[in-house]
Amino acid sequence: xxxxxxxxxxxxxxxxxxxxxxxxxxxxxxxxxxxxxxxxxxxxxxxxxxxxxxxxxxxxxxxxxxxxxxxxxxxxxxxxxxxxxxxxxxxxxxxxxxxxxxxxxxxxxxxxxxxxxxxxxxxxxxxxxxxxxxxxxxxxxxxxxxxxxxxxxxxxxxxxxxxxxxxxxxxxxxxxxxxxxxxxxxxxxxxxxxxxxxxxxxxxxxxxxxxxxxxxxxxxxxxxxxxxxxxxxxxxxxxxxxxxxxxxxxxxxxxxxxxxxxxxxxxxxxxxxxxxxxxxxxxxxxxxxxxxxxxxxxxxxxxxxxxxxxxxxxxxxxxxxxxxxxxxxxxxxxxxxxxxxxxx
Amino acid sequence: xxxxxxxxxxxxxxxxxxxxxxxxxxxxxxxxxxxxxxxxxxxxxxxxxxxxxxxxxxxxxxxxxxxxxxxxxxxxxxxxxxxxxxxxxxxxxxxxxxxxxxxxxxxxxxxxxxxxxxxxxxxxxxxxxxxxxxxxxxxxxxxxxxxxxxxxxxxxxxxxxxxxxxxxxxxxxxxxxxxxxxxxxxxxxxxxxxxxxxxxxxxxxxxxxxxxxxxxxxxxxxxxxxxxxxxxxxxxxxxxxxxxxxxxxxxxxxxxxxxxxxxxxxxxxxxxxxxxxxxxxxxxxxxxxxxxxxxxxxxxxxxxxxxxxxxxxxxx
Numbered sequence: 001x002x003x004x005x006x007x008x009x010x011x012x013x014x015x016x017x018x019x020x021x022x023x024x025x026x027x028x029x030x031x032x033x034x035x036x037x038x039x040x041x042x043x044x045x046x047x048x049x050x051x052x053x054x055x056x057x058x059x060x061x062x063x064x065x066x067x068x069x070x071x072x073x074x075x076x077x078x079x080x081x082x083x084x085x086x087x088x089x090x091x092x093x094x095x096x097x098x099x100x101x102x103x104x105x106x107x108x109x110x111x112x113x114x115x116x117x118x119x120x121x122x123x124x125x126x127x128x129x130x131x132x133x134x135x136x137x138x139x140x141x142x143x144x145x146x147x148x149x150x151x152x153x154x155x156x157x158x159x160x161x162x163x164x165x166x167x168x169x170x171x172x173x174x175x176x177x178x179x180x181x182x183x184x185x186x187x188x189x190x191x192x193x194x195x196x197x198x199x200x201x202x203x204x205x206x207x208x209x210x211x212x213x214x215x216x217x218x219x220x221x222x223x224x225x226x227x228x229x230x231x232x233x234x235x236x237x238x239x240x241x242x243x244x245x246x247x248x249x250x251x252x253x254x255x256x257x258x259x260x261x262x263x264x265x266x267x268x269x270x271x272x273x274x275x276x277x278x279x280x281x282x283x284x285x286x287x288x289x290x291x292x293x294x295x296x297x298x299x300x301x302x303x304x305x306x307x308x309x310x311x312x313x314x315x316x317x318x319x320x321x322x323x324x325x326x327x328x329x330x331x332x333x334x335x336x337x338x339x340x341x342x343x344x
Numbered sequence: 345x346x347x348x349x350x351x352x353x354x355x356x357x358x359x360x361x362x363x364x365x366x367x368x369x370x371x372x373x374x375x376x377x378x379x380x381x382x383x384x385x386x387x388x389x390x391x392x393x394x395x396x397x398x399x400x401x402x403x404x405x406x407x408x409x410x411x412x413x414x415x416x417x418x419x420x421x422x423x424x425x426x427x428x429x430x431x432x433x434x435x436x437x438x439x440x441x442x443x444x445x446x447x448x449x450x451x452x453x454x455x456x457x458x459x460x461x462x463x464x465x466x467x468x469x470x471x472x473x474x475x476x477x478x479x480x481x482x483x484x485x486x487x488x489x490x491x492x493x494x495x496x497x498x499x500x501x502x503x504x505x506x507x508x509x510x511x512x513x514x515x516x517x518x519x520x521x522x523x524x525x526x527x528x529x530x531x532x533x534x535x536x537x538x539x540x541x542x543x544x545x546x547x548x549x550x551x552x553x554x555x556x557x558x559x560x561x562x563x564x565x566x567x568x569x570x571x572x573x574x575x576x577x578x579x580x581x582x583x584x585x586x587x588x589x590x591x592x593x594x595x596x597x598x599x600x601x602x603x604x605x606x607x608x609x610x611x612x613x614x615x616x617x618x619x620x621x622x623x624x625x626x627x628x629x630x631x632x633x634x635x636x637x638x639x640x641x642x643x644x645x646x647x648x649x650x651x652x653x654x655x656x657x658x659x660x
Contacts, residue, residue: 242535
């Protein structure tokens with residue numbers, strides 16, 4: 001088995017398990033129809049609705065790999081969405097609206113990166129600044145209301161279809177592929193990991209840690225801008241109060257479900273994106289199952305705890321040890337295997 | 345924590361020439377929603393129309409800011425105070441201070457847990473009644489036809505969501521041909537409404553089992569209408585939509601034939617409040633403890649385009 005596949009195998013198995021579980025409560029979960037030139041079905045909804053968190057997870061994984069965390073991405077979605085909507089309402093056209101939104105994301109990411117890399121503020125605090133105050137910026141842009149616009153070209157990014165598949169799905173697939181190529185076909189991924197494991201040592205070894213750090217926060221800001229554009233385009237309006245609300249936490253959860261350590265170091269973007277799909281499968285599954293809405297968060301919490309416990313490396317070690325102890329007690333079976341802790 | 349950077353406490357006086365102009369302090373929650381912004385706009389308009397000197401204070405969703413604003417209104421010796429309370433508890437002390445200073449306090453929109461001799465009156469809508477009006481429209485519209493309703497709930501556990509749901513259920517209780525087949529929360533947001541509606545459509549045979557949508561607010565309904573369109577159905581015809589709030593975007597959807605009805609939650613809470621205050625100033629008439637604002641039903645027949653034009657600049 002290639003190493004790349006082996007790395008994402010636990011996440012794939014988890015995703016499969018969650019899909020089976022959802023199929024039990026909603027049997028038609030896997031059915032996909034083709035009508036009006038587009039694919040329709042719950043799985044397609046998962047891929048489409050999972051787009052914002054999948055995009056955020058790409059950026060978050062890079063930040064987390066440096067040992068940092070970016071709490072501002074949910075708020076950045078609101079800001080960039082507001083920027084795009086305001087540009088459209090002001091009559092600036094599709095291209096400029098997108099460019100301005102992406103630029104806003106890059107600037108905000110650069111600001112957080114500057115605070116972390118140059119000023120030396122801890123990442124959780126540095127990004128908390130924008131998380132808290134950023135909604136105010138978004139509200140100033142939208143003047144506190146939902147800024148509605150009518151531009152089919154922009155709405156296409158959120159609810160359009162290309163070759164039968166929703167456009168947001170293409171966007172997150174492309175961004176994920178591009179990010180993987182950039183970090184794995186160059187030394188960049190290695191440099192990010194080395195900064196995450198030991199910033200000082202990598203600086204001494206000649207890695208420009210400062211630039212790398214600012215770059216990952218800018219990448220995260222860019223991903224958040226794309227997520228903000230998709231969300232805003234989807235509802236044809238910028239909702240500064242609610243766009244991306246708490247999604248930074250879902251993005252961190254996706255990164256962790258992807259087996260990435262919050263302490264930094266080795267990372268897998270594809271596993272984090274699968275983590276995002278796991279979260280969305282749970283969300284969509286809860287909606288389809290038709291439980292009363294009071295149960296939504298409880299079901300989600302139980303599933304997430306269960307998945308994280310099952311994926312825990314130390315539990316895997318304990319289980320292995322327990323297994324070997326049991327087999328030692330059993331007669332006629334030699335149990336030479338010493339208990340092993342498999343830490344990733 | 346929704347709104348932290350915003351306009352700081354701004355005290356604005358609308359100049360009036362009359363020397364005897366009454367001064368009223370208004371402590372607003374903050375700009376939590378478009379409706380709230382419209383309420384602020386209309387309160388200012390109403391004050392200007394009546395020649396009342398309005399002092400406005402934005403609390404940015406924090407009770408301590410509201411208490412500070414009320415205390416400063418008392419110190420300024422205003423003639424009355426309008427309060428849109430951010431939470432329901434913890435008002436007793438500051439209201440006693442206002443009472444000791446003989447300044448009447450009128451609550452807008454939301455209610456509080458405090459003895460009712462601490463305030464003059466409360467102006468607001470009855471959410472149960474709103475749900476009943478919405479349900480009543482659907483009952484009249486479908487007649488004896490079998491009708492499966494999907495419901496988009498507001499934020500789970502919020503009193504508005506509970507009461508609007510209750511009212512709607514009251515209205516359809518005696519009509520076994522109307523039943524709610526799916527009910528989920530869309531958190532009062534447009535994107536929440538769209539996502540949940542997509543799952544409803546998915547789960548109910550592409551939406552073909554659904555006869556009507558009842559949404560606890562217009563924002564969710566606007567999102568749901570987009571979802572219905574994207575599923576290839578015709579909102580307003582294939583799936584009837586009835587909702588509550590009366591925001592401009594929903595009126596536009598009605599004008600386009602995509603939505604059927606809405607029950608307005610009027611942002612004009614200040615009008616009845618000023619009426620009550622002026623009656624009291626004039627001849628000492630005390631208003632009842634609760635002044636219910638009208639919950640008006642608007643349908644496609646009620647000039648939705650005109651209603652949209654009238655509302656679009658109110659700050660929604």
